[in-house]
Amino acid sequence: MNYIDSSLKVVGTRPVRPDGVDKVTGRAVFAADTRAAGMLWGKVLRSPHAHARIVSIDTSKARALKGVFAVVTAADFPDIPSEEAFVGEGPMNFRDLALNCMARTKVLYEGHALAAVAASTQAIADAALALIDVTYEVLPHVIDVEAAMAPDAPVLHDDMFTTGVDPKPAKPSNIAKVVTFKKGDAEAGFKDADVIVEGRYTTQPVHQAYIEPHACLASCSPDGQVQIHSSSQGHFMVRAYTAKLLGLNMANIRVNPAEIGGGFGGKTLVYLEPVAVALSRKCGRSVKMQMTREDVFRASGPTSGATVEVTLGAKRDGTIVAAKQVLKYQAGAFAGSPIGPGCMCGFAMYDLPNVDVVGYDVVSNRPKVAAYRAPGAPITSFAVESAMDELATKLGIDALTLREKNAARNGTKTHYGPTHQNIGFTAVLDAVKAHPHWKAPLKPGQGRGLATGFWFNIGGESTAQVHVNEDGSVTAATGSPDIGGSRASIGMMVAEVLGVPPTTVRTIVADTASIGFTHLTGGSRVTFATGMAATQAAEKVVEDLKKRAAQTWDIPVEAVEWKDGMAYPAGSNAGAFEPLDLATLALKAARTGGPLVAEVSVNAQGAGPGFGAHICDVSVDAETGAVTIERYTAIQDVGKAIHPSYVEGQIQGGAAQGIGWALNEEYIYNAKGQMENAGFLDYRVPVASDVPMIEAVLVEVPNPRHPFGARGVGEVPIIPPMAAIANAIRGATGLRMVDLPMSPPKVRAAFDAAG
Amino acid sequence: MPTVVLASGSAGQQFTGGQTEFEVEATNFRRLVLELERRFPGLGRQVEESMAIAIDGEIFQDAYAAELKPDSEIYLIPRIGGG
Amino acid sequence: MAKTYVSATINGESSEFLCETQQTLLDVLRDVIGLTGSKEGCASGDCGACSVIMDGRLVCSCLVLGVEAEGATITTIEGIANGEKLHPVQQKFLEHAALQCGFCTPGLIVATKALLDENPNPTETEARYWLAGNLCRCTGYDKVIRAVMDAAAELRGEAVG
Numbered sequence: 001m002n003y004i005d006s007s008l009k010v011v012g013t014r015p016v017r018p019d020g021v022d023k024v025t026g027r028a029v030f031a032a033d034t035r036a037a038g039m040l041w042g043k044v045l046r047s048p049h050a051h052a053r054i055v056s057i058d059t060s061k062a063r064a065l066k067g068v069f070a071v072v073t074a075a076d077f078p079d080i081p082s083e084e085a086f087v088g089e090g091p092m093n094f095r096d097l098a099l100n101c102m103a104r105t106k107v108l109y110e111g112h113a114l115a116a117v118a119a120s121t122q123a124i125a126d127a128a129l130a131l132i133d134v135t136y137e138v139l140p141h142v143i144d145v146e147a148a149m150a151p152d153a154p155v156l157h158d159d160m161f162t163t164g165v166d167p168k169p170a171k172p173s174n175i176a177k178v179v180t181f182k183k184g185d186a187e188a189g190f191k192d193a194d195v196i197v198e199g200r201y202t203t204q205p206v207h208q209a210y211i212e213p214h215a216c217l218a219s220c221s222p223d224g225q226v227q228i229h230s231s232s233q234g235h236f237m238v239r240a241y242t243a244k245l246l247g248l249n250m251a252n253i254r255v256n257p258a259e260i261g262g263g264f265g266g267k268t269l270v271y272l273e274p275v276a277v278a279l280s281r282k283c284g285r286s287v288k289m290q291m292t293r294e295d296v297f298r299a300s301g302p303t304s305g306a307t308v309e310v311t312l313g314a315k316r317d318g319t320i321v322a323a324k325q326v327l328k329y330q331a332g333a334f335a336g337s338p339i340g341p342g343c344m345c346g347f348a349m350y351d352l353p354n355v356d357v358v359g360y361d362v363v364s365n366r367p368k369v370a371a372y373r374a375p376g377a378p379i380t381s382f383a384v385e386s387a388m389d390e391l392a393t394k395l396g397i398d399a400l401t402l403r404e405k406n407a408a409r410n411g412t413k414t415h416y417g418p419t420h421q422n423i424g425f426t427a428v429l430d431a432v433k434a435h436p437h438w439k440a441p442l443k444p445g446q447g448r449g450l451a452t453g454f455w456f457n458i459g460g461e462s463t464a465q466v467h468v469n470e471d472g473s474v475t476a477a478t479g480s481p482d483i484g485g486s487r488a489s490i491g492m493m494v495a496e497v498l499g500v501p502p503t504t505v506r507t508i509v510a511d512t513a514s515i516g517f518t519h520l521t522g523g524s525r526v527t528f529a530t531g532m533a534a535t536q537a538a539e540k541v542v543e544d545l546k547k548r549a550a551q552t553w554d555i556p557v558e559a560v561e562w563k564d565g566m567a568y569p570a571g572s573n574a575g576a577f578e579p580l581d582l583a584t585l586a587l588k589a590a591r592t593g594g595p596l597v598a599e600v601s602v603n604a605q606g607a608g609p610g611f612g613a614h615i616c617d618v619s620v621d622a623e624t625g626a627v628t629i630e631r632y633t634a635i636q637d638v639g640k641a642i643h644p645s646y647v648e649g650q651i652q653g654g655a656a657q658g659i660g661w662a663l664n665e666e667y668i669y670n671a672k673g674q675m676e677n678a679g680f681l682d683y684r685v686p687v688a689s690d691v692p693m694i695e696a697v698l699v700e701v702p703n704p705r706h707p708f709g710a711r712g713v714g715e716v717p718i719i720p721p722m723a724a725i726a727n728a729i730r731g732a733t734g735l736r737m738v739d740l741p742m743s744p745p746k747v748r749a750a751f752d753a754a755g
Numbered sequence: 756m757p758t759v760v761l762a763s764g765s766a767g768q769q770f771t772g773g774q775t776e777f778e779v780e781a782t783n784f785r786r787l788v789l790e791l792e793r794r795f796p797g798l799g800r801q802v803e804e805s806m807a808i809a810i811d812g813e814i815f816q817d818a819y820a821a822e823l824k825p826d827s828e829i830y831l832i833p834r835i836g837g838g
Numbered sequence: 839m840a841k842t843y844v845s846a847t848i849n850g851e852s853s854e855f856l857c858e859t860q861q862t863l864l865d866v867l868r869d870v871i872g873l874t875g876s877k878e879g880c881a882s883g884d885c886g887a888c889s890v891i892m893d894g895r896l897v898c899s900c901l902v903l904g905v906e907a908e909g910a911t912i913t914t915i916e917g918i919a920n921g922e923k924l925h926p927v928q929q930k931f932l933e934h935a936a937l938q939c940g941f942c943t944p945g946l947i948v949a950t951k952a953l954l955d956e957n958p959n960p961t962e963t964e965a966r967y968w969l970a971g972n973l974c975r976c977t978g979y980d981k982v983i984r985a986v987m988d989a990a991a992e993l994r995g996e997a998v999g
Contacts, residue, residue, distance in 0.1 A: 016933065020932045020937070023937055023943050024924065024928040024932060024940075024947060025915065025916065025928065026876070026915035026944045027875070028940055030941060032877075033874035123858075163769060166769070168769075179833070208838075209975050211879040211942045211973055211975055212877065212879065212941040259939070260939060261940070261941025262938075262939045262941060262975050263939075264838050265838025268838075290878075292881060293880040293881065293882065293885075340832075341833070344833070371836055371837065372838050373837075373838035375836060417760055417762040417809060418809035418812045418830050418832070419812040421813060455837070456835045456837075458835055460816065460817075483938070484976060485935070485938060522837045523836055525837065603818060605814075605815050605818055643935075645934075649935055649938055649978075649981060652977060652978035652980045653977050654978075656977075679884060680882070681882065685975060687970040687971070687972075688969040688970050688972070688982070689963075689966040689967045690970075691979055693980050693983070694980045696980075715837055
């Protein structure tokens, strides 16, 4: 059923979330809060070298230490073959993932795991790590993307031959693949252009920087039954990877989803779980592992840094006739940067006749990248949306007008092929135009920037159950870890369908043994896809309730209607009966057919794409180079906001992360390829005093493929901030910042260079 | 007969000798994959494991039953994940 | 290693524990006493997820040794509500949807309580600088600051706007 044009009682309101009280009182149980009897502490030995061959590992002294119960190295894991599958948030090669969890012959970045111990205390575990003797043959390393592409660069993988080029290269290199997208004839288009702008932009790897470090508790019993409590964006993903990396049967692994303390894409693959299980399997005790903040920075995440060249050609009236991009994305130590979306998202906001995009996926001696909110899109959009601003300046056209003129609409064919359908980009631009911020006068010295963003959003596999309990209260269970309030939105959709207040419905996240498969929480898919499954499950329950009422009244089921949480006879012909509410029907459930339960599994398609536009005012201190965000407005097509507060929260949080990416965040390496700022003091994420209020404006162009019209909302808001801020700096100072982060030293240097 | 366009240069073209457009007799995604695999061994598997299909502007991932009409616009693009 | 006997008042109850010299107050709270509401996000005093109030002062419990708690009065997130009744700060965090993942929330609530104990009428800027030691990666701080300002107004007995 579709509720897009229905009058809604619950969806669109702002009830207190079901897990709220636990989280404001300290009761909520995150992975590191779990304990088990006889639990050991597991710790990981990490490489101090950016690139080295492992000549030997001698663990005998560590094993002999009193209080040490198990030591594992790659020898304790099966040497699995190269095999690619789509389990987490992109194509994942299981062999790469296994080698990332535990290095076998080479360490490929500082922080790369190569052994682990389980001991009775953390202090003993630390002491044991210090007793492991590793002989390394240190190899030359390479950190930056373009250096890694050079013909004489140290090669990380002898078996990596660039794919996507013809003929296949004769020599291995660090370029994993080349991706190309072409539409029309870019060369001819540029010849036809009156004005051309060109730019080269660089971005630095940034970490998702969830506040909760990765943690898990695992136990393996002698009969091979494995229990895992862990913090992840997908407990089914944890099960799949753990099974694969250890050669276990999935039915023997039960993963309990702990509360997750932030992920943003960074918890879509495993680091600790297979190691903890391997340790537990060796000693028969439960093993708890948690990363330090340093480990999180050095060995998990981040997203790619990149070099992006962009060229735009336009007619004098602002019509863009040709566009070109060359993108070089760092993948970290293993192939798999988000280069595909990088190539697709940059120009997806615009109707462009001639486009030429080439992308490179490049490995270097850095931690393997993980997904981070709209993976790949913020990088490409920083370049394109900065170039759009340059183009507007050169043409003497207003930044919004230029975008309106070239905006993608329904029926616009994208450069990567598909034709946009049911998109709300022009509605978003209309909202920019109508917003008081766009017209507000700027104070002296301030500048205003505008930038836009696009993300596909995804659907995928989800399972939901709706149980009407014996007293008429309702439990909704799903397989989606709740990362930002999805229990609230799912419970609201179920309540809406059942016609009951949201407080009647309790939503939980069920473990891998208690509910059907559900793809992980990511790509902004949960409210869309799991919401779809939950809505359908609630509809099945309503159909069942109507049957029960029909039995109770002894009338045909067609003569029963469901309204406001109660069964009514449909019209006077059906008979005069008092309505039956959930509690009454639940009480008699045994007499009318047994428990009231429905489970629905879907593979949801039709995730409507999302578009956003951010307006940002800045002031720049010419003396220190510090940029202050004075005002920030984030406008986005959200389809339909199920719980508007949490939709706004996604937008505000994404914008703040983008502000950090723009102004401060970066990985700093020394000459040995070691990260020098692996802590929150030196890797500076935005704090409360760094940002103003962020006004989130919800534009609602319903997605016809979702029962309530919802679109994913979590990805888009991180895309526009970098260019919005760069464009605002340009407005305030006349300086075009092309290298992220636009930190005080860089802005100062730009002032100095400009004289 | 629907025309299929292989949009990405990376994933599929190694199997097709550079060809990017094909007419394929298929009324659903599964038939399309089987047909591509028959014509270009390796491509079907590549499509199934690392690509998504956009049919008339809507992106489908893992949907064998997704329907193809004779005049459908069909693109094979990289799969999409997310954060 | 010999352990030290420590006696402190935690959330209004007298509490006794044995701790190793190098154990932080955060380790003691979480691993010895079992109060896991205080979180470890960095163990270096940068994130504020482990914030507690010790003798009236807001501290990062990861930067305090367990043995330093001797004789101290400590309030953790578990001691902010009055039994079943939520503190206005907690209530306002819920009403304003000022949390997403909820991991930084205990620290933010403890820090806000400490702020309002000291300054019942903070400006937005004062609130932002006070809370600058509590990292939140989910919310962008907008709704957090709104909750803090609203809680302050309620605690002052002003009509809630």
